[in-house]
Amino acid sequence: MRRSVAVVMAWNVFKFCTALRALGSLMILLVLGIVGVSYYAVVAANYGPVLLSVGGVDSLMALAVLVPFHVLLGLLLWSYFSVVFRDPGRVPSNWKPPADEEIGETAPLTSLEFSNHILNLQQLGRLEDTGSQMIRYCRKCNQLKPPRCHHCSVCGRCVLKMDHHCIWVVNCVGALNYKFFLLFLFYTFLETTLVTLSLFPHFIAFFKDVEIPGTPGKLATTFLAFVLNLAFALSVLGFLIMHITLVARNTTTIEAYEKTTPKWKFDLGRKKNFEQVFGTDKRYWFIPAYSEExxxxxxxxxxxxxxxKPHLDVQ
Structure with a gap:
């Protein structure tokens, strides 16, 4: 009976993971669709015609909206597709711990010594697949797990410093693309806030007893773009605040959930924690890239x- 229940649960999880992978492609189209609606409402329906035909102060106001709109949109899409196409970090096939922390050695083990030690740990039941101080092992991937590495059931592999699997980017968010994900949230918040503020006068006009210029299609698109961007600005703000807090403590969403003690050995202070995600070169902080140095x-x-932290071994 227990075996049949376990089989059913495993099958349900498999179908759920498969559905998430299939849903991912649709989410990319949804993101591009929202961008397209916003672009049409801001540029084609409202501020573009003003910039080209009216002149004077109104044209300057339109320019003041359109320039930052296009800059933020470019940075948003750059960050978004960097998260989508950048591998979050996979474990090298031949990876092994550089030192045997269990017996206090400082020099790396040879292949034979390491294999024998792993066998001994398995026999003693000391080879764990959890976030402990011991050597970590993934039974699903059948490989060793580096520090802060977790297995993603959707991707079907271990991900370095995994934060979460995000269906919006059809990818895991991990060590190698976490910065890009944060920049995507940041520029999405700025862009949706700008669109919301720029379309707010047109949105208010819907509820006034005045004649609004434009075709019904343009008016409907403007209304829809305002509502969508307002909703996204508010929701993304919450995620952005949460991840800023995580970066400040040098932890991930998974680690924050798993931690059982207030002490966290990877917390080196806000400045160093920030640099471990964004790097030290300020020229690269606001673009989805790192300096070679x-x-x-x-x-x-x-x-x-x-x-x-030195002399701190509690996770």
Missing amino acids: DLRRMPALRGLEYPT
Whole structure:
């Protein structure tokens, strides 16, 4: 009876994961559709015609909306597709811990020594697939897990410093694309806020007893774009605040859920925590890219090694 229940649950989870993968492509189309509606409402239906025909102060106001609108839209799409197409971080096939923390050795183990030690840990029941101090092992991938690595059931593999699987980007958010995801949230909030504010006078005009210029299709698109962007601005703001808090503590969504003690050995202070996600080169902080120098000298940006607080081994 228990076996049949377990089989049914496993099958349900498999179907759920398969549905999420299929839904992902539709979510990309939905994002592009919302961008298209917003672009039409702001540029084609309202501020574009004003910029080209009216002149004077009204044209300057239209320019003041259209320039930041296009800049933010470009940064938003750049960040979005960087998250979509960038691998969040996969475990190298031959990866093994650089040192045997269990027996206090500082030098890396040889292949034979490491294999024998893993076998001993398995026999003793000390090889774990949880977030403990011991060597971590994924039974689904049948491989060792680096620090802060978790298995994603949707992607079907382990992801370095996994934060969560996001259906909006059809990808996991992990060590190698977390910065890009944060920038996507940031520019989405700025862009949707700008669209909401720029369309607010036109939205108010719907409820006034005045004649509104434009075809019914343009008016309907303007109304829809205002409502959608207002909803997204408010919802994204909540996610943005949550992830800013996580970055400040150098933790992920999964780790914040799993932690059982207030002490966190990866919390090095807000400045260093920020740099472990965004790098140290300020020129790259607001674009979805890293400098070659940061990638070379900061192992945390590659997802396999993370500095910890000295003399603190409690997670």
